[in-house]
Amino acid sequence: MSSNFKEKDNKIKKIMFLFFFILFLLIILIISIFDTIEDYRRLPSLETSKKELAVRGDIISSDNFKITTSKKIYKASIDTRHLDENKKELFIKLFSIYSDIPYKKIENKIDESLKNAPGNLVLSYNIDSKTAKNLKELGFKLRRLKVFKARQVPGGKILRGLSITESGEKRVYSYENTLTPVVxxxxxxxxxxxxTRVKGIKGLEKEYNTLLNNSKDGILSGNRDVLSYISFNRNSTIKQRVDGASLVLNIPLKLQKNNEMVLDIYKKKLEAQEIIVSIMDSKTGKVLSLASSNRFNPERIYQKDIPSLNVNAVEYQYEPGSVIKPIAISLVLDKNRIKKNELLFAYNTKDRANKEGEFPRGQFKLGRFIIKDDHRFKKHYLTLDDIVIFSSNIGTLQFAQRLSGPEFFEGMKRFGFTRKTGIDLPYEKKGSMPKVWQFSANDKKEEDNVYKATVSYGQGMTATFMQILKAYSAFNNDGVVVTPKIVSYIEMNGSKYKEDKIKDERIITKRTADEIKRLLIKTVDKGTGKAAKIPGLEIGGKTGTAQIARGGKYLKKYISSFFGFVNDGEHSYTIGVTVMDPVSKGKYWYYHYASWSAVPVFKEIVNNLIRLNYLSPKKDIISTKD
Incomplete structure (x- = not known):
């Protein structure tokens, strides 16, 4: 009996011991949680919200490469009042390893803060997302190592360790100077x-700034637990972030980079100030390439880059020279004021022949001015073909005089001069032309008008590269000009949007366009553009070499251009090349002529189109059209 009683007593004691042991552990756990709340955090409010930063949209090439994108950046900070002085060196070493910021730089920042103003200290504003994730993990490890200590404040204790928070966005240009200055x-x-946010200043970044920045931050809100995590329920708010719209271009990256390589080579060879090239689909206006030899890296702009920041294809106005001749002649043709097989006097009479008895270069007296031809014609009378193929100033101005001042002015205006092209780039210039009244002589015969004559061969007016390219599209598109467009469509919230298409404009009749096209093809076959010829392709174009005017005077500096087109029966492109100030003296003095500078560049650009399968030469295409 006593034995059973003792056994029961022992069991009760064991149960009581186990009960009190569990109670003891529970009390320790409660104290631990309470200490954690008191020592490591302020008591959280019942409701909280967290924003997720949205970023600016991307710019994407037609072959799906991100030319530029935005990435979130993070801020790393500590409160130096919580940093344990004995573990300062440990913190600096670990933070330096995780962040890849030099040890000495961090040490100097912390020492300065501790000495002058203990408190919140930002160690870096520019932490990328991958590093930020690693630093957050480091923050938990630092707590375990008790690198930071709690501070007594009114109402309790707080502890602040390593804080990693979103600080903004950074614009990244993955291919450095590719497609600049256009981008x-x-x-x-x-x-x-x-x-930290960004906004566009130039190029596409500026033109589409509002759409690129059309973003909405994400929001997470609800009650949070003792560990400050948001617990979600039906009363919580979840709004996903919406980044800005993305621009998808008509320009493929590979073609653009190949063209830029060509320009880099020729800029060095020609010692040019700048070379500009563009390829545009003659039927749609899609710009497949707009390249310059003068580029810069948007992430690191230096003083030397300042002259390269402008998109000179639309911002630089210059006298275009002889590339205007086909345009002027087309206006006369369109009025049916050039007869078939008509002959014009070349003004190269034998009485001015040189000692060898060769035909002299033509000289035409216009008022008090003498207009000269560069080409030495071996006959006294010129056909329309002669005038275009060999770029006769005298022949062109004689045709231009058949139009009245208003007819000539309005015709040039219809072609796009003194008007913006409509391309999707900011700061586009309009160029200039003499006013209507200047084209019509008041006290002299109309044929003595100087302005009309000089403008007909590209002097006394200014234009932009893109205006000329747009005008030339008419000759490869049945007389209709197209509006150049760099952006194909805009992508927003997973949907694609196209801007309203600008209506194409008929400038001249198909008959006139076909005749000018024939003449431009013949110019490549037999005239000043022969170096552009490639078997199996229909290629036409016109050279132009103009002196640079500054301060009312012509300098001994030149702008050489070649504008034209190339077709393979399936694809149709209008292409322009302009070389700014190529070498014009010394051994290679002749490089300033377009036939030696702009035309070879044109041919290389066409070869790029062939290599990348944008063109396929055909055996049955015979380029000559007589």
Missing amino acids: GYITKFETKNDK
């Missing part, structure tokens, strides 16, 4: 909540 560049600004 443009940005500037940074700070929002009211101290976030």
Whole structure:
């Protein structure tokens, strides 16, 4: 009996011991949680919200490469009042390893803060997302190592360790200077909540700035638990972030880079100030390439890059020279004021022949001015073909005089001069022409008008590269000009949007366009554009070499151009090349002529189109059209 009683007593004691042991562990756990709340955090409010930063949209090539994109950046900070002095060196070493920021740089920042103003210290504003994730993990490890200590504040204790928070966005240009200056560049600004944002200053970044920045931050809101994590329920709010719209271009990256390589080679060879090239689909206006030899890296712009920041294809106005001749002649043809097989006097009479008895270059007296031809014709009378193929100033101006001042002015205006092209780039210039009244002589015969004559061969007016390219599209598109477009469509919230298409405009009749096209093809076959010829392709174009005018005077500097087209029966492209200030003295003085500078570049650009399968030469295409 006593034995059973003792056995029961022992069991009760064991149960009591186990009960009190469990109670003891439970008390320790409660104290531990309470200490964690007191030592490591302020008591959280019941409701909280967290924003997820949205970023600016991308610019994407037609072959799906991101030319530029935005990435979130993070801020790493500590409160130096919580940093354990004995573990400062450990923190600096670990943070330096995880962040790849030099040890000495971090040490100097912390020492300066501790000495002058202990408190919140930003160690870096420019942490990328991968590094930010690693640093957050480091933050938990630092707590375990007790690198930071709690501070007594009114109402309890707090502890602040390593803080990693979103600080804004950074614009990244993956291919450095590719497609600049067209893509443009940005500037940074700070929002009211101290976030770093960007906005476009030039190029596509500027033109589409509002759409690219049309973003909405994400929001997570709800009650949070003792560990400050948001617990989601039906009363919570979840709004996903919406990044800005993306631009998808008509320009493929590979073609653009190949063209830029060509320009880099020829800029060096020709010692040119700049070379500009563009390829445009003659039927749709899609710009497949707009390249310059003068480029820069938008992430690192230096003083030397300042002259390269402008898109000179639309911002630089210059006297275009002889590339205007086919345009002027087309206006006369369209009025049926050139007869078939008509002959014009070349003004190269034998009485001015040189000692060898060769035909002299033509000289035409216009008022007090003498207009000269560069080409030495071996006959006294010129056909329309002679005038275009060998670029006769005298023949062109005689045709131009058959139009009245208003007819000539309005015709040039219809072709796009003194008007913007409509291309999707900012700061486009319009160029200039003499006013209507200047084209019509008041006290002299109309045929003595100087302005009309000089403008007919590209002097006394200014235009942009893109205006000329657009005008030339008419000759390869049945007399209709197309509007150049760089952006194919805009992608927003998973949907694609196209801007309203600008209506194409008929400038001349198909009959006139076909005749000019025939003449431009013949210019490549037999005239000043022979170096552009490629078997199996229909190629036409016109050279132009103009002196640079500055301060009312012509300098001994030149702008050489070749504008034309190339067709293979399936594809049809209008192409322009302009070489700014090529070498014009010394051993290679002749490089300033377009036939030696712009035309070879044109041919290389066409070869790029062939290599990348944008053109396929055909055996049955015979380029000559007589």
